[in-house]
Amino acid sequence: MSDATLPETASIAVQLARVQARIAAAVVAAGRPADCVQLVAVSKTYPASDVLQALHTGQRHFGENRVQEAAQKFPALRDTYPGIRLHIIGGLQTNKAADAVRVADVIETLDRPKLLDALSLAADRGGRCPELLVQVNVGDESQKAGVSRADADGFIRICVARMGGRVTGLMCIPPAADDPGPHFAWLASCAAHHGLLELSMGMSADFEAAIQYGATHVRVGSAIFGARVPPL
Numbered sequence: 558m559s560d561a562t563l564p565e566t567a568s569i570a571v572q573l574a575r576v577q578a579r580i581a582a583a584v585v586a587a588g589r590p591a592d593c594v595q596l597v598a599v600s601k602t603y604p605a606s607d608v609l610q611a612l613h614t615g616q617r618h619f620g621e622n623r624v625q626e627a628a629q630k631f632p633a634l635r636d637t638y639p640g641i642r643l644h645i646i647g648g649l650q651t652n653k654a655a656d657a658v659r660v661a662d663v664i665e666t667l668d669r670p671k672l673l674d675a676l677s678l679a680a681d682r683g684g685r686c687p688e689l690l691v692q693v694n695v696g697d698e699s700q701k702a703g704v705s706r707a708d709a710d711g712f713i714r715i716c717v718a719r720m721g722g723r724v725t726g727l728m729c730i731p732p733a734a735d736d737p738g739p740h741f742a743w744l745a746s747c748a749a750h751h752g753l754l755e756l757s758m759g760m761s762a763d764f765e766a767a768i769q770y771g772a773t774h775v776r777v778g779s780a781i782f783g784a785r786v787p788p789l
């Protein structure tokens with residue numbers, strides 16, 4: 558039977574299992590300890606029914622780009638599926654900070670002082686603070702979010718001084734045209750320099766390379782849920 562004739566449930570479960578197997582193989586190849594890499598299933602643009610199928614396989618970490626979409630899909634699932642960890646991985650406007658703090662377990666896109674102010678204020682008011690990752694624009698691409706390489710050290714220091722242990726790591730999206738390896742290596746050394754343990758790097762196209770360079774979280778969407786229309 559070809560994949561095309563399998564029911565949707567089988568398809569997402571099968572793809573998840575394939576990605577998990579590739580992660581496990583990359584971890585072994587890198588000589589890293591088992592279970593050191595968390596798969597974040599990126600469910601942006603896919604319906605809650607697809608998230609449910611992933612939940613049924615035991616998947617618990619999910620990534621969403623937009624706070625509003627995350628708020629529509631996830632709160633209703635939390636009671637039934639304990640252990641859900643929702644990561645906000647898209648650029649965050651300051652006026653969405655309060656909603657993000659309410660809905661997210663991890664915000665991976667802290668990249669500027671104004672957003673730090675807004676998240677800090679929202680966390681104080683809401684009485685909860687998600688885990689925070691600083692996004693670095695490793696390719697210094699004008700269209701991409703993230704603090705520049707040049708400003709990363711200073712900004713990370715400010716974030717840690719302000720939010721303490723809630724700042725746990727760094728995140729990046731290398732330029733699509735580049736070999737991602739040197740970008741991943743740079744992010745890993747920057748995190749080590751600051752004593753930060755979490756590294757969110759690697760997507761469908763390059764997660765195995767990211768694992769080789771020390772990723773602790775890989776953000777994988779299309780390899781699990783299929784092609785997005787329109788791509789985002």
Ligand SMILES: *Cc1c(COP(=O)(O)O)cnc(C)c1O
Binds near residue numbers: 622730761762776777
């Ligand atoms: C969409 C997205 C992903 C997942 O991309 P795929 O290529 O579908 O795996 C990962 N990280 C971020 C920040 C994204 O926006």
